[in-house]
Amino acid sequence: MAAISVTDINLEAGSIYIKSTPTTNSRTLSLKPGQILLLYTWLREIRPRLLKGADSDVLLIGHRSKPMSADDIVKHVIRSYKNTYPERSVTAQAIRGSVIANLLAHGHDISVVQQFAGHKYPSSTERYKQSGVETLKAAIEQYHPMR
Template sequence: MGSRQNPVTAEDITKQVTRSFKGFYAPRKVNCRTIRQSVITNLLRSGRDLRIVQVFVGHKYPSSTEKYKQSGMEELKAAAQKFHPLG
């Protein structure tokens, strides 16, 4: 419940998050969606079971959660920056 016993809406939360984090992570865009995506990605990256994460985030299908798995993306980015002729 929010102020005056009114329910807090998703829009209210987004406004608060946007105001609170404005300028902290420039030029990245921080909002409820990016925070949720980051949490899911970090849970999977830390080795949590896909099924547990799926239930935690409320996805109906495991494939929805599996999309957040990143297989070696950080290593690929680092290698591209290191060996690319224009990098």
């Protein structure tokens, strides 16, 4: 997320371009209407105030008018959600994994999820599949009163 630039956002087309990394492919993802509205507000109102006249192409800007690093983003996610989910370890990676697992659990085709996640290999996406037994085990571990 720290690598996303303002030019990667196309509000008119309702899309965001994600650059490739050593482990993921580049991809263009569709934005939902609520996401478009949030990004519009961020780009037109909030981000310019945070920049305070500074110049930066980076999408996410912190309170000191500097681009947010990956570590800053992780700290923000943890700080924002630790009270909402106190029993869970909330990280950017956990959220990403949860989204991928949920897409697969809801029957989305593995090749579609692979493209969405930017995985180079189908096997990378397949490891997020959970069998019914694994899901049941996870629920028991989380909610069983004798743990």
